[in-house]
Amino acid sequence: MKSSLNTVLAWAIVPVIAATAQAPVPLVLQNYKGVTSERLAKPEDGDWLMIRRTWDGWGYSPLEKITPANVTRLQPAWIFSTGVSSGHESAPLVNNGVMFVSTPGNQVIALDAKTGTLLWRYRRPLAADVVLMHPTSRGVALYGDKVFFASADAVLVALDAKTGKEVWTSKVAVNKDGYYISLAPLVAGGKVMIGTSGGEWGIRGFVAAFDPETGRELWRTFTIPAPGEPGSETWPKGDQWKTGGGPIWVTGNYDPEANLAYWGVGNGGPWIGDQRPGDNLYTASTIAIDVSTGKIKGFHQYHPNDSWDWDEVSPPLLIDYKRQGRTIKGLIDVARDGYLWFLERTDGQINFVEGTPFVKQNVFTRLDPKTGRPDIDPAHKPQTGKTTSFCPSLWGGKNWPPAAFSPKTRMIYIPANENLCATSTGREADYEPGQIYMGAQSSMTVAPGADHIGEVQAWNVDTGKRVWTHSYAESMNWGPVLATAGGLVFSGGTNDRKFHAFDASTGKLLWEFPTNSGILGQPVSFMMDGRQYIAVESGWGVDSRSLQANLNRLFPGKYPEIPEGGAIWVFELK
Amino acid sequence: MPPDNDRLARRDVLRAGLSLGAQLGLGAGLKAQNNRAATRPQKGDLLVKTGDATATPLTPADIRLAGRQVMAWAMDPVDKTVRSGSRLNRILLVRPDPAKLSAATKAQSAEGVIAYSAICTHAGCEVTEWVPDGQKLFCPCHESTFDPADGAKVIDGPATRLLPALPLDVSDGKLIVREPFTSPITFETQ
Numbered sequence: 001m002k003s004s005l006n007t008v009l010a011w012a013i014v015p016v017i018a019a020t021a022q023a024p025v026p027l028v029l030q031n032y033k034g035v036t037s038e039r040l041a042k043p044e045d046g047d048w049l050m051i052r053r054t055w056d057g058w059g060y061s062p063l064e065k066i067t068p069a070n071v072t073r074l075q076p077a078w079i080f081s082t083g084v085s086s087g088h089e090s091a092p093l094v095n096n097g098v099m100f101v102s103t104p105g106n107q108v109i110a111l112d113a114k115t116g117t118l119l120w121r122y123r124r125p126l127a128a129d130v131v132l133m134h135p136t137s138r139g140v141a142l143y144g145d146k147v148f149f150a151s152a153d154a155v156l157v158a159l160d161a162k163t164g165k166e167v168w169t170s171k172v173a174v175n176k177d178g179y180y181i182s183l184a185p186l187v188a189g190g191k192v193m194i195g196t197s198g199g200e201w202g203i204r205g206f207v208a209a210f211d212p213e214t215g216r217e218l219w220r221t222f223t224i225p226a227p228g229e230p231g232s233e234t235w236p237k238g239d240q241w242k243t244g245g246g247p248i249w250v251t252g253n254y255d256p257e258a259n260l261a262y263w264g265v266g267n268g269g270p271w272i273g274d275q276r277p278g279d280n281l282y283t284a285s286t287i288a289i290d291v292s293t294g295k296i297k298g299f300h301q302y303h304p305n306d307s308w309d310w311d312e313v314s315p316p317l318l319i320d321y322k323r324q325g326r327t328i329k330g331l332i333d334v335a336r337d338g339y340l341w342f343l344e345r346t347d348g349q350i351n352f353v354e355g356t357p358f359v360k361q362n363v364f365t366r367l368d369p370k371t372g373r374p375d376i377d378p379a380h381k382p383q384t385g386k387t388t389s390f391c392p393s394l395w396g397g398k399n400w401p402p403a404a405f406s407p408k409t410r411m412i413y414i415p416a417n418e419n420l421c422a423t424s425t426g427r428e429a430d431y432e433p434g435q436i437y438m439g440a441q442s443s444m445t446v447a448p449g450a451d452h453i454g455e456v457q458a459w460n461v462d463t464g465k466r467v468w469t470h471s472y473a474e475s476m477n478w479g480p481v482l483a484t485a486g487g488l489v490f491s492g493g494t495n496d497r498k499f500h501a502f503d504a505s506t507g508k509l510l511w512e513f514p515t516n517s518g519i520l521g522q523p524v525s526f527m528m529d530g531r532q533y534i535a536v537e538s539g540w541g542v543d544s545r546s547l548q549a550n551l552n553r554l555f556p557g558k559y560p561e562i563p564e565g566g567a568i569w570v571f572e573l574k
Numbered sequence: 575m576p577p578d579n580d581r582l583a584r585r586d587v588l589r590a591g592l593s594l595g596a597q598l599g600l601g602a603g604l605k606a607q608n609n610r611a612a613t614r615p616q617k618g619d620l621l622v623k624t625g626d627a628t629a630t631p632l633t634p635a636d637i638r639l640a641g642r643q644v645m646a647w648a649m650d651p652v653d654k655t656v657r658s659g660s661r662l663n664r665i666l667l668v669r670p671d672p673a674k675l676s677a678a679t680k681a682q683s684a685e686g687v688i689a690y691s692a693i694c695t696h697a698g699c700e701v702t703e704w705v706p707d708g709q710k711l712f713c714p715c716h717e718s719t720f721d722p723a724d725g726a727k728v729i730d731g732p733a734t735r736l737l738p739a740l741p742l743d744v745s746d747g748k749l750i751v752r753e754p755f756t757s758p759i760t761f762e763t764q
Contacts, residue, residue: 086762129660133715134697176661436700436702436715546717550717
């Protein structure tokens with residue numbers, strides 16, 4: 001409490017100092033409204049203070065001025081060119097009229113949300129030899145008067161929200177050894193939390209928490225247990241736990257009641273499971289971490305001994321749902337392995353409720369009714385020295401783009417890729433620090449008779465049944481989803497550069513708008529002066545570009561290159 | 575202590591030592607050695623297999639005809655500094671079917687062995703994989719595929735630029751660098 005009093009005092013003092021000592025701070029920043037834990041827990045309807053807006057990960061706006069009846073009047077209010085290319089996967093955060101958005105190229109931009117006027121820009125150059133397989137940023141986090149940004153080379157940066165200047169930096173891990181970051185930090189329980197990618201470089205993954213005021217590391221919890229720790233029995237072979245992978249790709253969600261943060265944990269290293277016997281906890285799992293101590297209080301492993309590169313990239317959404325007349329405090333996970341998982345959250349342990357495939361899946365033959373542990377068809381499990389086919393592809397039924405949930409329709413909206421399969425050829429991998437540690441050569445295939453790939457699916461969480469599906473005939477779907485109280489679902493993700501709006505209840509496509517490039521950004525909605533806006537980054541690249549190239553190899557000429565280059569688009573009713 | 579912190583701690587100790595050394599006027603030598611390890615392969619450098627603790631210079635016979643690429647570093651022939659100080663110095667060695675070599679690639683080869691940068695021009699991953707059918711270089715990260723017999727030109731995948739070549743010679747039966755990389759080692763993140 002003492003620190004929050006200090007923070008309040010600091011906010012009161014800073015404008016005076018700024019006004020006397022530095023260039024004039026724009027009015028919208030002079031009035032900057034500090035972000036408290038209370039505001040994060042219950043944000044104002046018109047603000048969007050964290051990447052999925054709320055800790056439950058819903059990606060849901062309570063704004064309802066834009067509706068199925070008027071959405072066709074949606075037009076650009078302003079557009080801002082980011083000056084960089086590669087995949088733009090961030091969510092523009094909006095706090096009381098100030099927009100903060102990250103881009104590839106290790107850049108954070110602050111804009112006047114109403115006009116798109118640049119307020120400040122922060123760039124952090126990367127070394128020429130940076131290890132960075134996914135040059136993107138999935139967003140920033142806000143707390144107090146700071147903006148938290150995960151630099152791609154595994155450095156956590158705190159910026160002054162008013163000036164964009166560095167307040168502190170904290171080294172998270174050694175990039176040379178394969179640790180890099182694409183996620184937005186999670187602020188919860190008064191801490192800033194982060195994890196790293198690098199599952200293809202033989203890292204040992206972790207989630208770590210930092211003091212938002214000083215950048216001091218408070219705890220670090222590895223996703224691969226050391227000998228003697230719980231779960232270490234699932235790594236029976238020698239020192240493999242040291243290079244076992246378990247990266248963290250996407251920001252966790254948070255249950256304030258239990259003070260637990262839920263994180264998705266990625267693949268094991270190397271890729272092919274027969275080279276690392278055991279279940280390999282906590283790869284391909286959700287872990288529940290006590291934010292006070294960093295202790296792992298619960299977990300659910302979606303499949304043991306991952307061999308498909310089915311990282312559990314996304315954290316589950318915290319949604320309470322009904323089953324057999326009972327309300328379950330739930331976790332719903334749309335997994336890369338092609339299953340939709342309904343789980344139960346407690347003050348620790350995670351319980352299995354049910355799992356059902358949402359795309360073609362030929363690997364799991366059965367789920368244990370009590371634990372959800374799948375039985376694996378060995379014919380579709382990649383092995384060393386063999387070529388094996390499996391569905392869905394290694395990019396998964398859903399990759400990193402987040403699903404959304406509307407409490408009004410009780411539906412979860414999933415950006416899915418149907419009909420994609422893959423082959424993987426395993427070979428013995430040798431670990432060398434700073435070099436790829438995969439031991440697999442993969443390629444994508446399309447299921448025979450497929451008439452489409454990309455989909456937006458809507459599932460009722462209380463029945464566990466699919467309600468509607470919109471298919472994209474000639475595109476994959478890489479689009480994060482926004483649901484609104486106005487009864488709409490927004491998403492980009494297609495190779496035609498379009499931003500789409502659907503009727504949330506029926507799935508009817510109501511509006512589309514072609515932007516400068518393909519949209520991978522996380523759409524948000526905010527309100528200013530009584531007007532509702534929809535904002536999204538456009539900028540194709542990273543995996544979407546690779547997969548487009550792969551599809552073009554399978555169907556020459558049908559999947560040409562997509563125009564690249566980033567921009568932030570803001571739409572309003574005209 | 576977890577290994578990462580171990581490593582960080584060791585680096586800090588090393589940095590402290592370097593700084594102390596600098597104060598005592600001893601740092602320059604160490605720094606120069608670090609620079610040499612990070613310097614791109616130089617004319618006359620020998621080549622050694624990555625991970626080879628004995629740093630035995632490679633000969634043409636070590637590179638199998640039509641076989642998987644051998645990952646290597648350059649090594650200063652005089653003071654034996656292995657140039658592993660930058661990942662951008664990673665080299666791959668191949669010996670494609672001689673009948674398939676383009677004229678330009680043949681001119682850069684020595685006894686049929688060709689060297690390229692092992693850093694994919696797309697996202698900077700190491701091009702570690704090999705497609706025996708067609709003898710292609712393959713990057714496991716995003717499936718960029720290169721033709722080693724024809725200047726490592728892009729055949730497929732998201733990369734748009736070929737892998738820079740490292741022209742070779744043979745001297746005393748050992749592979750040596752004839753000229754530096756034919757173009758700068760960069761990838762699209764930059």
